[in-house]
Amino acid sequence: MHHAIVPELTDCSLVFRPLFSKRVWHSVQILIKGAILAVGSRTVTAILRVMGLSEDQQFQRFHRVLNRNTWSTLQASRRLLMALIDAFAPLGPLVMALDDTIERRRGARIAARGIYRDPVWSSHSNVVKTSGLRWLCLMLVVPIPWAQRHWALPFCCALTPSARYYANRRRQPVTLTDRARQMLRQVHRWLPDRRIVVVADNSFSVLHLLAAVRRDVTMVTRLRLDAALYEPAPARVPGTRGRPRLVGHALPKLQQVLDAADTQWKAITLAYWYGHTHKRLDVATGTALWYHGGAPAVPLRWVLVRDPMKQLKTQAFLCTDQKASAPQILNWFVKRWQIEVTFEEARAHLGVQTQRQWSDRAIARATPAILGLYSVVTLLASQLLTSQVITVRQAAWYRKECATFSDTIAMVRRWLWQADHLAISEKPPDMIKIPTDLFLRLTDTLSYAA
Numbered sequence: 001m002h003h004a005i006v007p008e009l010t011d012c013s014l015v016f017r018p019l020f021s022k023r024v025w026h027s028v029q030i031l032i033k034g035a036i037l038a039v040g041s042r043t044v045t046a047i048l049r050v051m052g053l054s055e056d057q058q059f060q061r062f063h064r065v066l067n068r069n070t071w072s073t074l075q076a077s078r079r080l081l082m083a084l085i086d087a088f089a090p091l092g093p094l095v096m097a098l099d100d101t102i103e104r105r106r107g108a109r110i111a112a113r114g115i116y117r118d119p120v121w122s123s124h125s126n127v128v129k130t131s132g133l134r135w136l137c138l139m140l141v142v143p144i145p146w147a148q149r150h151w152a153l154p155f156c157c158a159l160t161p162s163a164r165y166y167a168n169r170r171r172q173p174v175t176l177t178d179r180a181r182q183m184l185r186q187v188h189r190w191l192p193d194r195r196i197v198v199v200a201d202n203s204f205s206v207l208h209l210l211a212a213v214r215r216d217v218t219m220v221t222r223l224r225l226d227a228a229l230y231e232p233a234p235a236r237v238p239g240t241r242g243r244p245r246l247v248g249h250a251l252p253k254l255q256q257v258l259d260a261a262d263t264q265w266k267a268i269t270l271a272y273w274y275g276h277t278h279k280r281l282d283v284a285t286g287t288a289l290w291y292h293g294g295a296p297a298v299p300l301r302w303v304l305v306r307d308p309m310k311q312l313k314t315q316a317f318l319c320t321d322q323k324a325s326a327p328q329i330l331n332w333f334v335k336r337w338q339i340e341v342t343f344e345e346a347r348a349h350l351g352v353q354t355q356r357q358w359s360d361r362a363i364a365r366a367t368p369a370i371l372g373l374y375s376v377v378t379l380l381a382s383q384l385l386t387s388q389v390i391t392v393r394q395a396a397w398y399r400k401e402c403a404t405f406s407d408t409i410a411m412v413r414r415w416l417w418q419a420d421h422l423a424i425s426e427k428p429p430d431m432i433k434i435p436t437d438l439f440l441r442l443t444d445t446l447s448y449a450a
Contacts (some may be wrong), residue, residue, distance in 0.1 A: 015083045019071045027065050035350070035373055037413055042351035042370055066369075067362040077156040077370040078190055080372055084153055085191075087382050088142035093195040095141040095332060096187070096217075097152050097339040098180060098204060100160065103367055104132040109358045114162035135367060136160045136179050138187065139342060141199075141335045144378065146390050148402045152338035154346075156183060157368035175422070177209040188216035199336040205318065211296040214320040220332045223302055223318040225246065225255040229288035230297070246297045247289050247362075253450040254304055254316050257284060268327050273334055282306050290318070303329050345405045346374050375406075381408045384415055 014353045020028055034047030044062050048054055085094065102116050110133070118130040139152035163173040184198060195218070202222040210219055231248030257263050265282040273279035284304045291297040303326045319329045346352045350373055355366045381390070390403050390411050 003080065010237055015079045016076060019284070020069070021076055024065060024069050024071070027062050031062060031065060031377065032373070035370065036377060036409065037416055038351065040351065041354035041356075043356050063362075066357060066365050067359045073365055074186075076372070077368075080375055081155040081187070081190065083141050084142065084155060084375055084377060085194075086381055087259070088144070088153075089140065091196050094191070095197045095199065095335055097141050097328070097336050098184075098198050098200040099336070099339045100134055100136045100176060100203070101343050102130060102132045103136055103353050104130055105353070106131050107358055110159040110363065111360060112159055112165055112363065114164060116162070129263065133363065133367070134160050134162070134176075136176060136183065137339070137343075137371060138183055138198075138279055139339050140375075141338055146381070146385060146403050146408070147405075150335055150338050151405075152342045153378055154336075154342060155375055156187070157371050158183060159364055159367075176309075177204060177206045180204055181209055181212045184217050185351045188213075197332055199333050201336065207290060207295040210298045210300075210320055214298060216228045218319065218321045218324070220317065220319045220329055221298075223254070223290075223316040225258065225314075225316055226253050227290055227316075228292050229253070229302070230291055232289060232299075233294040240426075251288050254302065257304060258314060263391070266326070266416075267308075270327070270330060270334065273330075280308060280329070282308055283326045283330070287322045301326075301329065302423075305330065332442045342371075342374060346371055349406060350374060350410055377405075377409050377412050380412045380415075384411060 016028070017025055030051050030053070031044070031047055034051040035042050038046050038050045040046065044066070045054075045059075048056065048059060048062060053059070059304075062201055102118065105113055107113065112133055113131060114134065115129050115131055116134055118128040121128040121130075136158050137154055138153045138156040141150050141152050143149070144151045152277045158179055160174065160176050160179045166173040180200075184196075187196060196216070197218045197220060199220045202224075204219075205221040205223060210221075213219065229251040231251060233245040233248050236244055252260070263284050265281055265284050267280060270279050270281065271277065273281070282305070285301060287299070289299055298320065300318045300320055301322045301324055303317045303319070304314070305317065306312075317329055317333055319332075344354075350370050352367065352370055355363075355370070357363050357366050388411075389405055392400060392403050392407055394400060394411065406436050
């Protein structure tokens with residue numbers, strides 16, 4: 001039987017170690033390092049093979065880390081977030097990206113599986129459905145020095161089944177926006193003294209969600225051009241009967257503002273706009289209350305964006321901080337695209353969607369753990385780069401100046417594969433080295449015996 005001799009993951013081991021017992025922690029380290037080193041599927045058996053434990057008769061203890069052992073994914077998320085903040089964002093506002101993704105899975109025993117719109121294969125005119133699990137992910141968007149760009153680093157991930165999942169369980173369905181509200185409030189409780197800016201797509205442009213979290217975090221999302229906007233409610237006159245007004249007079253729709261000839265447009269230049277460098281845009285902005293019957297009124301700043309070159313579709317954005325400027329709102333929102341990059345790289349390099357667990361607890365733990373591994377690899381690289389230089393791998397058909405995540409995980413893998421960090425026990429060698437004095441004694445003894 002081969003035994004993998006695994007090193008401590010430098011300071012990263014101190015992040016998660018208090019969550020596990022000493023016995024379980026050794027198995028957790030093997031799973032973490034094996035998941036980094038493995039190529040292809042990230043099943044437990046694939047991890048054991050790459051770690052040299054394919055002959056271990058007690059392999060079930062590694063499965064138990066996911067489906068039986070007691071530990072909290074929520075506490076792991078908190079510890080990972082704090083480590084990311086200490087490493088990459090010790091000061092200033094924290095920018096986070098919120099979005100959902102579909103993990104394609106099949107199997108009758110997977111209870112939370114549902115049928116969802118496939119965002120990769122679908123278009124505006126053609127909707128493609130897929131079977132899988134829906135995950136809501138919250139990521140910290142920070143600048144990465146060696147990549148010279150922002151990365152979205154996952155730290156919190158929650159399973160969000162469809163309403164069909166709750167039909168036979170006599171429970172009220174937890175919608176995507178309900179789970180987002182819980183997640184954002186939890187992060188605010190973890191970081192009560194830090195300003196948090198959350199960027200999200202139009203799926204989270206919902207009045208009930210914005211009203212519930214606007215005092216805890218600043219939300220930046222898209223806004224419909226036909227949204228009902230109003231002036232603030234006028235001051236209530238003493239002696240007035242009836243319920244106080246929630247809003248004032250109705251304001252023109254943003255589509256009307258776009259078509260109006262007297263709209264005041266201001267030209268700005270953004271350094272980064274979805275891959276374009278120094279993109280010039282025309283913006284118009286203002287403040288209003290967004291309201292419709294049965295929902296709370298939300299104060300916001302709206303930003304209307306048009307492209308003078310007519311290459312981009314006119315869009316509208318909102319920010320729940322009315323004091324924020326239009327350029328700042330747009331700079332926040334364009335960072336949202338990094339979450340899509342993270343999803344794609346996690347599938348390509350960390351094997352998301354290749355797990356094969358079917359128990360509820362293992363499913364709820366495996367995918368958040370693999371997505372969190374993206375952040376763990378980044379933390380490891382940050383520590384390793386204090387003593388070495390990252391290699392930017394290139395090809396004749398692919399030139400790049402800065403390191404990417406593939407270069408980052410390659411550096412971490414090389415470090416783990418070094419002989420003094422990861423070793424597998426071998427057979428006793430045929431030749432051994434002994435001190436000269438001991439060799440002379442043995443020679444004299446053999447001569448005397450002869």
